[in-house]
Amino acid sequence: MNSLLTALSIILPAKNESAAIGATVAGIIALLPDAEVIVVNDGSTDNTLEVATAAGARVVSHPYSKGNGAAIKTGARAATGEIIVFMDADGQHDPADIPRLLARLEEGHDMVVGARQKGSQASVGRGIANKFYNRLATYMTGHTIEDLTSGFRAVRASKFREFLYLLPNGFSYPTTSTMAFFRAGYSVSYVPIHAAQRIGKSHIKLVKDGMRFLLIIFKIGTLYSPLKLFAPLAGLLFGMATLWYGYTFVDAGRFTNMSALLYTGSVMIFLMGLISEQITALMYKDEG
CATH class of the missing domain: 3.90.550.10 (Spore Coat Polysaccharide Biosynthesis Protein SpsA; Chain A)
Structure with missing residues (x-):
């Protein structure tokens, strides 16, 4: 000591x-x-x-x-x-x-x-x-x-x-x-x-x-760990899109623009998280 x-x-x-x-x-x-x-x-x-x-x-x-x-x-x-x-x-x-x-x-x-x-x-x-x-x-x-x-x-x-x-x-x-x-x-x-x-x-x-x-x-x-923020949000939007699609399919037999928007948003947010994850890994890369 x-x-x-x-x-x-x-x-x-x-x-x-x-x-x-x-x-x-x-x-x-x-x-x-x-x-x-x-x-x-x-x-x-x-x-x-x-x-x-x-x-x-x-x-x-x-x-x-x-x-x-x-x-x-x-x-x-x-x-x-x-x-x-x-x-x-x-x-x-x-x-x-x-x-x-x-x-x-x-x-x-x-x-x-x-x-x-x-x-x-x-x-x-x-x-x-x-x-x-x-x-x-x-x-x-x-x-x-x-x-x-x-x-x-x-x-x-x-x-x-x-x-x-x-x-x-x-x-x-x-x-x-x-x-x-x-x-x-x-x-x-x-x-x-x-x-x-x-x-x-x-x-x-x-x-x-x-x-x-x-x-x-x-x-x-x-x-x-960006994916720990982005992935749950992407999953939430994906779930909302699926529920809305199920409702509109049963009610009107069609796929709506809102479902398309929510699916697209979920994919984009997940990809943003994936890219951020790679950037983070490069930031902490051992230069030695």
Whole structure:
């Protein structure tokens, strides 16, 4: 474990987190004194920069707020460690859980996610939404995803950087990185954690960002396995066409234009999915 810790970078994206960032950084340094701690100051208007610096972190600042995902990308580019741990700066994540994530990473995994247990969600609505996202993403990938949106995770830096171009600048980087790792055939594991209530005001807007998470799932789903989206839709249209044809044949003894349209639509959607599947395979082709 010691060799792993000396090659470790811990990245905390922070926007107006002066109330919590000092204690968070101090807790990490006390536990892992050999780790590189990077705070990405995402255009804060409070004294996040000064507090983080005083606590002992290396601070990289954005001149204006670019978003949580942009801060993650900045931190990943700035990190010197072979292993990167991403965690929130608002006091939700316990630094004491970091060694547990690293221990699981040492077992041969490429990404280890801190999966929030019951009682860790900020609200009932958010908990229900996350369960839905987890189930939908599990269907897309064919792998059990315990916590799609957790921002507490340890990754192998070289593999995480392969997908920086895919990551959005908003709050959906955990969604994108998890599904991209699965698509590339990298090993992803989960460690149960308890997330505390954040210190300060949340920057997430449930409805707006919830829809954004959902759109990201479908976006990465089409990159992961497009046929899992296109084939069911094509099958639905084919079934509707067959039912309508059966009805019109019994009722009027003829094949209608609507049946033809539905059959044609189903074939076109299936072919679009097939082509997308081939494009996806080329995108992830090993260049080595």
